[in-house]
Amino acid sequence: MHTALVIAKRELTCQLYSSIGYVVLALFALGTGLLFFGLQFxxxxxxxxxxxxxGIVWLLIFLAPAISMRLLSDEFRSGSIETLMTxxxxxxxxxxxKWLGAMGYFVMLMLPVAVLIGVLEACGDPDYGPLSSGLLGLLLVGGFYLAIGTFASALSENQIIAFLLTIFIISFFTFVLYSLPNASFIPNAWREGISYAYVNQQxxxxxxxxxxLRSVIFFLSGIALFLFLAAQVLESRRWR
Amino acid sequence: MKSTVPQTHAQRRARFGLNVAVSAAAAVVLVILLNVLVYLTLPGRGIFRLDLTATRRYSLAEQTLGVLDRLDKPYRIVSLVARGGLPDEQQRISDQVLDLVDEYAARSSHIQVEHIATSDIARQESFLKELHDHYSAQLNPLAESIANSRKALDNLTTLAPAQAQAIEQLGKHAALQSQDIRQALTHISQLYNTRIMALQQHLQRVGRLLDGPLPNYPGAKAILEAAIEDLDGNFLAPVAGQFEQWARQDQAPPLLSPSTLPRPTAAVPAAVRESLLQIAEQFEAQRKDLQTVVTALRVAPAVQQYEELVTQLGSNDVLVVIGPGQVRVLSVLELFRPAEAGADGPQEVPEYSFLGEEMLTGALVAMALNPPPLVVFLYAGGPPPLGQDGQYLFNYVAEQLRKVGFRVEQWTPQPMTDRSGQNTIKPADPPKPQAGQKTVWVVLPADAGDMNFLAQASSQSVMDHVRQRMEAGDNALFIFGSTPMAQFQPSPVAGILAEFGITPQLDRLILSQRVTPAQGSVSTSELHVDHWPKDFPVAAALGGMPAVFVSASPLLLSPSTDALKVWPVAVVEGSSLWAQLNPDPSRLSEAKYDPAAAPPDGRFIVGAAAEAGGRRVIAVADPIWAIDQLTQYKTVMLVDQRLVSTIAFPGNAELFVNSVYWLAGQEELIAAGARAQDVRRIADISDAGMAGLRWAVLAGLPSACLGLGAVVWAVRRRDLSTPAA
Structure with missing residues (x-):
């Protein structure tokens, strides 16, 4: 685990030292601010x-791939993966x-949300229960999407392909699973089951x-699955 | 021994590739299986879910959990609620209701839930059809009689044009000399055509009422009855009579529209006479048919539950609870109640308490009642309290009790006189409770609300019966008022209540003095209540509900002991209240405030409950607090910029109904004080403050992030440009 943490720290430091990281943070702050004032405040x-x-869960469909696309693709492209693998x-x-590093950056992205909670506190008396559970939910959704992104990034040396592949997989868990239960060819008995895997409902x-508990299990098992798949893909590079 | 190590690169690729593919597939299958297992076995609610909201908004109360645990028959809750694309507040309400219903399903395997969006017309119609089928056996006689009536009227409208034409032709008959009759026949023909057109419109309306998944049989029945009676009584019968009269050359006054129909001035020729008699015969035959169908319509039994269902489903958003043999409808609007004023300080947005859980649980409990409790309105004389005659009726509260499945009857031990006032009718036998049936006697004043008579307490014979029934284990709600007789002889009701530690001061009337700009200081017996005692469930459930008492007397209560529990149920408060001794009803407004008769703590108890030895009573010292005029009195208020007519004093009916629930031992039906909603709202920020916050968040926050990035970039650039030591 210590090794993983070292890698995570390196990944996070890399994000923090990159100007792009702050541009993404600023864009995210603007997005959440617009959602906050447009939908809530x-x-x-x-x-x-x-x-x-x-709203943030919808934003994450594009944000998470942007964070994760370079995790392994960049290593493949630059060749630094060889150093890591040896x-x-x-x-x-x-x-x-890699995933923990991305999660660290994702947690940093939540800073604007904390500011918004501060605004809410100043202008009202929010119930912190739903705020805490909401933040936990965002971490789980973010973790799930980043795990998908890590897997997609392991599949390709091209960051754009990794980005698009991540969006494609996330779209399955969002748009497809949202629409599928409404399709006429789906038996009634299956509809609820299919909706269960719809991330936004979770x-x-x-x-x-x-x-x-079942939602927590859903997200954790999803994270574990995609990280496992990513590890398998990475391992396959050794004998390909 | 043969080596299993792959020799070539291709072999290695195939082997490792297969290995990775199998392990990846296994992982995918494992995760899917895990989630399927979780989905099937682990409910998303109940103990496997933490409710972090401050008020535990999504958790059911212990009372409800107990009710759900005791369910032993299948129930179905179907929501017909608008979803998606709603304004925030409406969406919040909709979500809250649907969440609650889901929670019931998660907690009990006996409850099945289905949500039908109001936009899903097809599913909605099929569900309504299903509800109709639920009552189809009971509705058959009515539906059949309506179909027969429509058929009879259809036949009539088919024949009518030819008949109208024949009448018109008759008016043009060459042999007919009388000009007046000629004109009259033409007029009748036109009238007939007009009537038939109107009848066709009625039939179309009936068609529309019946054309739907939940046909409105009562509405169709009413239209058909009225149309047939009108056609028969105002056209067919008089015209047939008139034709016969003309045929007989009778000089009697005309039967139809005297102002327009003439007496025959000349002999009616035989040919015309024959035709007139023929048409009259046809009309008589048609009348006979219509009378047959209208009689069948009248005697067709009404299916009250279905009628209520049709009315209630007229509301936009409803919850339908379907139990064994019963269906109940809860309007979503009924699930919300304005919170007690001043509870959380002045607020711009009116808060509503959510009574969904209480109402839903109440509906489930009510559906499980077997046998349903019996409520008997016991009156000493005068017009029956449940009916159409009489000024002081209790139909509204009785209806509320019937809605939850209670059996409601009325009875008097007094002999009555018939409408002629000549004959005495022996009193009927009192209603007999079935074995194990909880019974509540609602003891009404001798002459409810008769202010001139000052509403005496019920007569001795009523009290004797009540005492007898209470000894058999029944409970009673006593309604009475002040009487000048009280100073001379004790009221019979006082004798029973004394055993329960309640002493009514029936020689006094509570008055309040108010200062009005127009009249100065005025006294009134109208007392408004919107704060209720919180230590007794009947009253606690009314939190914030306005009620009114218009002729109340004070009650004195003995302190509770182990053997006797006494609670105040209704209390009037105010700084200028007093209990006027023997007031003059005609000069109440002139009564002067008497500080000596004022309550020491500024409040009078006007309603009280007591329990002793397993018997329960509730006494309310106002003879008319639960009559229809007060319980249904409406006022107009502004809601969402619309004027809405609403019941002004819902507390009156609620107090009555909750009292009966308690007396019937059905506390679970009492809408226990709405759970505090604790809706925390954003404060009223000034426009400038709001604009400042917007700028700070939308411009300041991203700029700060970019600024931080610039600093990091600058530091990194400096570090990189600095040569290593």
Missing amino acids: QRGAEATMRSTFT APVSDGQIIVG FDDFGKGLIA
């Missing part, structure tokens, strides 16, 4: 972040380290102030 409205959180580090440690409870 009005005189007399309920002092919650539920709509903002829901070092006494397992593929799993590399993948987990997040919904978190936004309301609820932490459902």
